[in-house]
Amino acid sequence: MSEELLEKVMACYKEARMASAKWREEAKELYAFRAGHQWDDEDISYLEEQGRPPVTFNRAGTIIDAVCGSEVSNRQETRYIPRSGEDGLLTEAATQVAKWVRDNCDAEDEESDAVEDLLICGMGWTETRIDYDHDPDGKIPVDRVDPLEMHWDPASTKH
8 A cells, every 4th residue: 555545544534533523422421321321420429418319210221222122023134136037046045145144143133233322322333244264264244333433434425
């Protein structure tokens, strides 16, 4: 990789990191809120000075759990549809291969974790790749990716 290209990539990365810095701080607070840490330190101190416990009724967690349960109950499946009459056997085979791959890597569980991330912080990510490290023939894992590891292009727009 040329030095010029490396500098450009690093500049883009720094720009993306700076553009998402505020969101990252908010996301950390949202994960803490979901975990039941909903009091500011000064409010906790104030209550403890008065001899009152900081009681938390975590309604956010209850609602997130309900929506996550709905996602599990209503999972979608990948199905390949033929475009013409002679594509039937090929698309059926592709559908079965996709089902086999997903079953062997617990894709549904990883996607459910990404949905929970989406509900908590607004973004949920999965990564699908071919892994030759654990299987020389290649294994296809689907993994949930921590949203705090992700960056996006701050100059991107939808047209």
